[in-house]
Amino acid sequence: xxxxxxxxxxxxxxxxxxxxxxxxxxxLVAAYLFLSQVDAFIAIQPQLVQLANPPGITxxxxxxxxxxxxxxLLMVVPIISMRLLSEERRHQTLxxxxxxxxxxxxxxxxxxxxxxxxxFTIIGLLVAMALSLxxxxxxxxxxxxxxxxxxxxxxxxxxxxxxxISSLTAQPIIAAVGGLGALLGLWLINLSAADGDSALxxxxxxxxFEPFNRGLIDTADVAYxxxxxxxxxxxxxxxxxxxxxxx
Numbered sequence: 001x002x003x004x005x006x007x008x009x010x011x012x013x014x015x016x017x018x019x020x021x022x023x024x025x026x027x028l029v030a031a032y033l034f035l036s037q038v039d040a041f042i043a044i045q046p047q048l049v050q051l052a053n054p055p056g057i058t059x060x061x062x063x064x065x066x067x068x069x070x071x072x073l074l075m076v077v078p079i080i081s082m083r084l085l086s087e088e089r090r091h092q093t094l095x096x097x098x099x100x101x102x103x104x105x106x107x108x109x110x111x112x113x114x115x116x117x118x119x120f121t122i123i124g125l126l127v128a129m130a131l132s133l134x135x136x137x138x139x140x141x142x143x144x145x146x147x148x149x150x151x152x153x154x155x156x157x158x159x160x161x162x163x164x165i166s167s168l169t170a171q172p173i174i175a176a177v178g179g180l181g182a183l184l185g186l187w188l189i190n191l192s193a194a195d196g197d198s199a200l201x202x203x204x205x206x207x208x209f210e211p212f213n214r215g216l217i218d219t220a221d222v223a224y225x226x227x228x229x230x231x232x233x234x235x236x237x238x239x240x241x242x243x244x245x246x247x
Contacts, residue, residue: 001102005110009084010117018115031192034129037061040184040194042046050072062130066147067213069126071118073155074157074187076177080118082172087171094150094243106209106239108233113165119155123148143215150212153225157205158183160232167239 013019041060088094097107130144158179165173165179189203202208205228208221 001106002110002113005102006108006117007116009114013080013114013118018078023082023121026072026076027125029072030065030069030126030129033065035059037064042081043221056140057133057137058130058143061133062139062144063147063213063215066126068155069122070151070209070213072149072182073122073158074206075180077119077155077158078162078165078176078183081115081159081166081179082168082176083164084115085166086169086172086175090172093141098240098244104237104244106242108163108236112159112233115159115163116156117121119159120152123151123155126151140215146212146215146217149217150209152221153212153229154205157225157228158219160229160236164232164239166235167236 013029016165032222038061041057044060063166084096088097098104125143126147128140133139161182162175162179165182166175171176181203187206205225208224211218
């Protein structure tokens, strides 16, 4: 049932112009970031040749590409996730969904998986751009995989939070603004914490993504992302349970 809901939501996403518009804009932004980094790498090649251990194309091109994509996803995911449950509530189909012979957990996981399948399309575009560099050089596969894992966990965290915000309202626009505000708030916490060891920095999703962007996979960062995702998925389930009890 989880995948039935997921594929239904994915089909609904791709049947709307919003999804295709977002994919087109994201592709243009990613292409601009990618080509800008390629130009920068070509410009500094004479200086890199003089270094004993120069950074490769993965460090100079791929890592900044994924870093820029992380910021773009922060702004885009709330727009994609805003309709997941708020649209059901607005069209009064949520009552039918929660009264069906399916658990609230399956509904939430189905919505979450459907959104992640869409986000995997975006991540796949980034990976394809990175792999295209094989035409003119070699890649640090370890660094690439670290970035792919990091961006996947980050996108899943954005999606879980966006899904929860969408469960709170019947207005998709309010869900989008609320999700974006929450994510920007977590990002501003990172910027406002001047001390690198400040406890506030540990609340920032982007702060936990930075080690992945540098090729470092820390179990503490992985655990933080998984706990963040699980927390907001559970909160979404609890919200739907409360709606079901109210009838």
